[in-house]
Amino acid sequence: MAQKEKRSRKIKKKLLHKYRLVVLNEDTFEERFSFKLNRLNVFVFSTIFTLLLIIATTILIAFTPLREYIPGYSSTSLKLKATNLAYKTDSLQQELNVNQQYLASIRKVLTGDVKTVDFNKDSIINAAQLDPSIVNFNPSTEDSLLREKVAREDKYNPLANTGEINVVLFAPVKGNISSSYNPKEKHFAVDIVTVKDAPVKAVADGTVIFAAWTAETGYVMIIEHRNDIISAYKHNASLNKEQGELVKAGEVIATVGNTGELTTGPHLHFELWSDSYPIDPTNFIDFE
Incomplete structure (x- = not known):
């Protein structure tokens, strides 16, 4: 116990022992200035100076354009442009995929390579709910005359009534x-x-x-x-x-x-x- 106290006093004495730092003129040995310090002050001042230097450097890099000169670090504007281009590329790719699927479907229909027929199921639900007994399927006189007229005209000209x-x-x-x-x-x-x-x-x-x-x-x-x-x-x-x-x-x-x-x-x-x-x-x- 006594040795510990003795050692502690010795360390404290070393830390608090005062020294004088004197700056002299090399030619005339004239004293320019001097100040007292101890090891504890030197340690505290060095620590504070190091922390301030680290904080200043971090702020300088984070909030100034100097960070762009760091190898491997790209500019903010370049990142923004790259992000916008990525979004546009993705949108164009999706639109291209939709167009390719649409063209592939048309090509299958035109070449006869169609295995199934798609239809709107909703369109037949309402029709299935109708009672056929109350629907009059007999064509009217006007409808028959119109069908005959259209058939005669379309037999020789497919676009007679289009106005084109x-x-x-x-x-x-x-x-x-x-x-x-x-x-x-x-x-x-x-x-x-x-x-x-x-x-x-x-x-x-x-x-x-x-x-x-x-x-x-x-x-x-x-x-x-x-x-x-x-x-x-x-x-x-x-x-x-x-x-x-x-x-x-x-x-x-x-x-x-x-x-x-x-x-x-x-x-x-x-x-x-x-x-x-x-x-x-x-x-x-x-x-x-």
């Missing part, structure tokens, strides 16, 4: 129709039997939106025309146009063939679509 520029459709090939348009059997086309390698012509001016090989229907070409009209030509032996090319009415775009799994002989499988709905090509085109 009329479009004349040419026959893609000449031949006998082996399979007619039958929406009940989901045959939204006519099959025209003709000689192999006969020229297939565009029915109207337009742009090729699809020209490629498919397993079921062989070489397929799809052309988009004015007034939302689309024509499709399938089972071709070869294609003379590529996707994105412009074609004129009556221009040769392919040759008749027997390609694809769903074919039994040389013929042209021709489809005609208007406003995304299939229509009977024989109402507008004379194939014989």
Whole structure:
């Protein structure tokens, strides 16, 4: 116990022992200034100075542009720009994915690669709730006359009542129709039997939106025309146009063939679509 007290006094004495720091002129040894200090004061002052230096350095780096000169540290404006670009890139990627899915769906419909039919279930719920016994399904006289008038006009001109520029459709090939348009059997086309390698012509001016090989229907070409009209030509032996090319009415775009799994002989499988709905090509085109 006595040794501890003795040691403690010794340490205290060392810390509180006073020294004099004198600054002299080197040439004349004249005393410039002097002040008293001890080890405790030196330790306290050194600690305070170090803390102040650390705080000042931290503030200088955190709140001034000097931090941008630190290796690996980017500027705030650059980070903000990078964040905005990341958001924009993500939004563009999502929009691109949606567009690609939409185009893939349209391509499947136009090429006949559709396994299921989607419909709005809500639209049939209300219809199922109606009592058929109270609904009069007999057409009125006015309705029958109107249907007959529209059928006569549409037989020769698909756009007679649209008020837009009329479009004349040419026959893609000449031949006998082996399979007619039958929406009940989901045959939204006519099959025209003709000689192999006969020229297939565009029915109207337009742009090729699809020209490629498919397993079921062989070489397929799809052309988009004015007034939302689309024509499709399938089972071709070869294609003379590529996707994105412009074609004129009556221009040769392919040759008749027997390609694809769903074919039994040389013929042209021709489809005609208007406003995304299939229509009977024989109402507008004379194939014989």
